[in-house]
Amino acid sequence: MTTSELNRRRFLTAISGATLCAALPTSVLALNDAQAKKLIDKAVVDINKVIASGKSINAMIKDFERIFVKYGDVPIIARSALGPDARNLSKSQINAYTNAFQGYIARKYGKRFNEFVGGKINVGGSRKVKSFFEVKTTVKLRGQAPFEVNFLVSDRSGKSKFFDMIIEGISLRLSEKAEIGAMLDKRKGDINGLIADLKKAG
Amino acid sequence: MVHGFNKDVDKYLFSPASNGYGSLFPKPVRRGFSNFADHLSLPNDVVNHTLQGDLEEATGSAFRFVVNTIFGLAGFIDTATAMDIPRDDTDFGETLTVWGVQEGAYVELPFFGPSTSRDSVGLVTDIILNPFVVVFRNPTQYVGAAAYVVDRMGDRYDYDTSIDSILYDSADSYAQARIIYLQNRRHQLGVAGEETYVDPEFDPYEDPYDDF
Numbered sequence: 001m002t003t004s005e006l007n008r009r010r011f012l013t014a015i016s017g018a019t020l021c022a023a024l025p026t027s028v029l030a031l032n033d034a035q036a037k038k039l040i041d042k043a044v045v046d047i048n049k050v051i052a053s054g055k056s057i058n059a060m061i062k063d064f065e066r067i068f069v070k071y072g073d074v075p076i077i078a079r080s081a082l083g084p085d086a087r088n089l090s091k092s093q094i095n096a097y098t099n100a101f102q103g104y105i106a107r108k109y110g111k112r113f114n115e116f117v118g119g120k121i122n123v124g125g126s127r128k129v130k131s132f133f134e135v136k137t138t139v140k141l142r143g144q145a146p147f148e149v150n151f152l153v154s155d156r157s158g159k160s161k162f163f164d165m166i167i168e169g170i171s172l173r174l175s176e177k178a179e180i181g182a183m184l185d186k187r188k189g190d191i192n193g194l195i196a197d198l199k200k201a202g
Numbered sequence: 203m204v205h206g207f208n209k210d211v212d213k214y215l216f217s218p219a220s221n222g223y224g225s226l227f228p229k230p231v232r233r234g235f236s237n238f239a240d241h242l243s244l245p246n247d248v249v250n251h252t253l254q255g256d257l258e259e260a261t262g263s264a265f266r267f268v269v270n271t272i273f274g275l276a277g278f279i280d281t282a283t284a285m286d287i288p289r290d291d292t293d294f295g296e297t298l299t300v301w302g303v304q305e306g307a308y309v310e311l312p313f314f315g316p317s318t319s320r321d322s323v324g325l326v327t328d329i330i331l332n333p334f335v336v337v338f339r340n341p342t343q344y345v346g347a348a349a350y351v352v353d354r355m356g357d358r359y360d361y362d363t364s365i366d367s368i369l370y371d372s373a374d375s376y377a378q379a380r381i382i383y384l385q386n387r388r389h390q391l392g393v394a395g396e397e398t399y400v401d402p403e404f405d406p407y408e409d410p411y412d413d414f
Binding site: 108115130132164175186 | 367410
């Protein structure tokens with residue numbers, strides 16, 4: 001093997017390595033403070049736009065759903081709200097459930113957006129917790145003392161997304177876990193019944 | 203069950219009364235009553251901050267009381283906040299927490315709603331040892347209690363949608379009230395971040411990606 005041949009191989013290895021890296025999901029490249037904060041910065045810009053838009057409630061719900069899907073990891077929030085039961089579902093069931101859950105969350109929280117009119121969300125600092133980041137924001141609504149809303153951001157799905165929103169200590173994911181659990185109990189564990197109820201709830 | 207009783211109290215008494223109160227008095231007037239109720243709880247805050255060893259906040263609350271008594275029409279106007287003297291309200295439940303008392307079981311108290319064993323003891327102590335009740339005689343000593351109820355009615359009116367959604371729209375309102383109260387109370391008491399592991403049942407910082 002000539003030297004030039006060896007160099008060529010090394011070069012090819014390096015090239016294919018670089019290509020491979022680019023093709024890999026971002027989870028290999030660890031999420032950092034600044035990226036987590038940037039995600040929430042962008043989400044908050046979008047949310048502030050919806051608040052300022054003065055649209056009808058139904059339009060705001062649609063906008064909120066788009067933001068939720070764009071910046072939130074809906075599949076993991078939905079599955080963890082359902083708990084271990086989620087593992088035993090068929091692919092079509094989990095898809096139907098996730099869709100129903102997404103619409104339910106959008107209606108339940110999106111319809112509250114009119115209370116936010118005149119309000120403003122500001123992004124503060126972030127810190128690492130376990131495998132994810134917590135990004136702090138402060139929400140100031142008209143005539144009310146500001147309150148704290150923290151977003152938990154992870155890239156373990158392959159993309160940087162938030163998987164929880166903690167309002168003054170109250171986790172949306174965990175509150176919904178209790179609620180979805182109660183809804184499933186009402187249907188005596190029947191997932192299709194739960195999906196039907198979710199489509200109407202919120 | 204107490205939860206059912208409280209829901210009935212809300213549905214037939216408290217919510218209609220709060221609606222009446224809210225529609226009768228405009229927001230600035232309700233704010234005045236709310237400020238007054240907060241003002242009357244300041245002596246109790248001073249006592250509790252002191253018991254917690256937090257002299258800075260005790261002094262702050264006392265100063266706040268003096269400022270709003272003199273410059274805030276006996277507490278109806280919150281001049282102190284405008285002067286950047288923030289309110290740090292506390293209670294005997296927090297004092298017990300600082301003293302190392304464990305949270306205990308979740309309970310729902312008639313009329314007062316969600317609480318824990320520790321916070322129930324705190325609430326009773328705050329009512330009995332409230333400087334207002336101790337210092338004043340009938341009927342002045344009931345001014346604080348009346349202001350408290352009026353303030354709560356204002357809250358019920360202002361947060362009507364949130365409260366209705368928890369009590370009447372959820373599949374299990376007891377479970378929702380419980381999880382929301384406990385998480386928010388722990389947050390208030392400064393059980394934050396990774397120290398939230400007191401209850402593995404709901405740790406907001408558990409990693410859901412580990413489960414799937």
